[in-house]
Amino acid sequence: MTQRTINSIRHFLAVALIALGLAAPASAQLRVRVDEGNFQPTPIAIPDFQVTGANGDLARQIVEVVRADLASTGLFDLQNPASFIQRDLTINAEPRFADWKIIKTEGLVVGTFEDLPDGKVAVSFRLWDIYGGELMRINGEPGRRLTTTPENWRRIAHKISDSIYQRLTGEDPYFDTRIVYIAETGPKTARVKRLAIMDSDGANQEYLTSGRSTVLTPRFSPSAQEITYMSYEGGKPRVYLFNIETGRQELLGNFPGMTFAPRFSRDGQSVLLSQAQRGNTDIYIMNLRTRESDRLTDHPSIDTSPSMSPDGKSIVFNSDRGGSPQLYIMNADGSQRACPSGGRDTACRITFGKGRYSTPVWSPRGDLIAFTKQEGGKFYIGVIGTDGKGERLLTEAYLDEGPDWSPNGRVIVYFREARPGASPQLWSVDLSGRNERRMTTQTDASDPAWSPLLQ
C-alpha cells in the first residue's frame, strides 16, 4: 500500500465508514457488508429500553454501551434519539416502519429491561429490518433475553452488541472480550511496566502486577483464564503463567537461558516460546501438562515470536537467518513443507518486500498473518497471506508495533508512538485499514493482546 493510499484512508477515518447492504430491493434482508469500498455507515436506531422496576439508570447505561460498541466498529451510524418519531414502541408489536423510514433508519433495536424478584435483571431485545419490513430472527429466535446480576450489566450490554453485530454483518462477535496490556509509567530511562487488563471497550481497567518487576508481552490462553508473559522477576527474564482469577504467577519450565516471546498453542495445551542461550535464540514448545519441551528450531540466527495457525499444524515466526528479520512458516512438527516460493524446506520465508518484518500473529480465521514492518524510518502494521501474497499495510507511524487480532479476525489492536519521543498508546484498526481508533487507557500502554470471546 502506498503512502498516498494510507493517507487517503486516514482522511476517510474522520467520517466513519463502511458499506451497507441495503441499497438493495426491499426483499433483501438488511446486511451490513464489512468489506465493500462504498464507505457509508448503516443508520441504525437504538431507543432507550422500556423499563419495568426501579433500575432505569442501569437500563440507560446498558443502551449507551451498546450504542458505543456498535459505533466503534465504524460500520454503523447510531441515530440521534431526538430524531425518533415513534415514541410508543413495545417489544411485542411491529414498529411503524414508515416512521423510521422518514429518518432513514435501516435497523431498529427494541428492548425491555426488568428487575427480577431474585435481585437479577433481565434484558430482552428484538431487531427489526425497517426497509425489509420484518423481524430479524437471532439464532432462529424472534429475539434474545439475557439475565444476570446487576453488577454484571456491562457484559449484558456487550452480548447485546455482539448479537446485533453478528446478525447484521455475518461476522463472528467480539465485544464480550477483554484486552490485556502493559501499563507504563515513569521516565523512559526508568520505566515501570505492569500487567493490566480491561474490557474490550476500555472499561473495568485493573492492574494485575505491582510493577516491582518489569513485565512484557502478555498473551491470553484460549480459555481466557490464563495469561502467559515475560517478567524480569528476580532479575532474570523468564516466561510465566498468570491465573487471572487467583492472581497466582508461576514460572514456566526450567530453561537455563532467557525465555521470552511466549504464546499459547491453539488448543491451550502448550506454550510456544523462545529461549536464548549463549547468544542464540531458538523456538521451543512446552507441553503444560507434562512440562516437557521440544526444540522446534535449531539455527545460529535469531528465531523468535512464534504464533500457531488455528489448525495447529503450522507456526509463523520471525528469523534473521536471511540477513534481516523476516517472517517464516514451519510445520509444527518440524517436518519439511512445500514452500510457496518453490522447493521444500523446514522453514519457508514468506516476506520478500523491502524492510524488516517481525511480530507475526496468525489470524484466528487462518488466512492472514498480521505483522510489524519497519522501513525507511517508519513502522507499519500490515497483513499478508500465508502464501506470502497480498501484503497490505494498514497503519503507519513513528512506531506501530505488536498487532493482535480480535477473536473474530476482523479488528487488529496494536500500540503506537505517534512521533519521536511520544508515549505509547493502544490503537485498533479494521482489517480493511479503515476505522483507526485510539483505545483509552489510564496510563501509557503497550503490548495489547485480545482475549477469546468470554464464556
Next chain:
Amino acid sequence: MQTFLKVTAAAALLATGACASQPKPVEEAKPAEVVVPQQPEVKPPVVESSIQAGSLEDFRVNVGERVYFGLDQSSLDSDDQDILKRQAAWLSSYPTVRVLIAGNADERGTREYNLALGEQRANAVKEYLVSLGVSASRIDTVSYGKERPVVAGSDEQSWALNRNGWTQIVSGATS
C-alpha cells in the same frame, strides 16, 4: 553506516576537537565535557588520584564499562576489543569481582527481536572476556532489549548510545 553511527555516538559524548576524532565513545577514560546530560555516569572529569584502585569508580572511569554496537550488529570491532581487554586485565587484578553484562538495543526494533539481539550482544561481550582468560563463572548476562535505554532521546545519537553491552560490577569491588 556502522562506523558513522559510532562516530556520531562518540561525538555526542565527547568534547569537540581532539576528542571528536576518537572513533568510539570512550568517555570514561578521558576528561571530557558532557553534552548528554541525561546519562548519569558521564560526569565532569574526575581527578584520578581520588579514585581508589579496584573500586566501582576505578572500573568505570579508568577502564570503561560499555561497548557500543552498530545497527543490528552484535560483533565487536577493535575499539570494543580494546575496552574489553582493559576490562579483562582489571578483572584479573581483582579476582573476587563478579560482573553482570547487560545487552541493550535501541528503540528502532520490535520488542521480542530486540530481546534476542540484546542477549546476542551480552553474550558477545562475555565470550570475548572469557577468551581473554576471565572465568565464565564470574560473568552473568542479561538482555534488556529496548527496555533500558541509557538516554531517552529519539535520534541517531541516542540510538547509538543505547546499542550497548554494559559490564556492571555486582560484587567484589573495593569500596
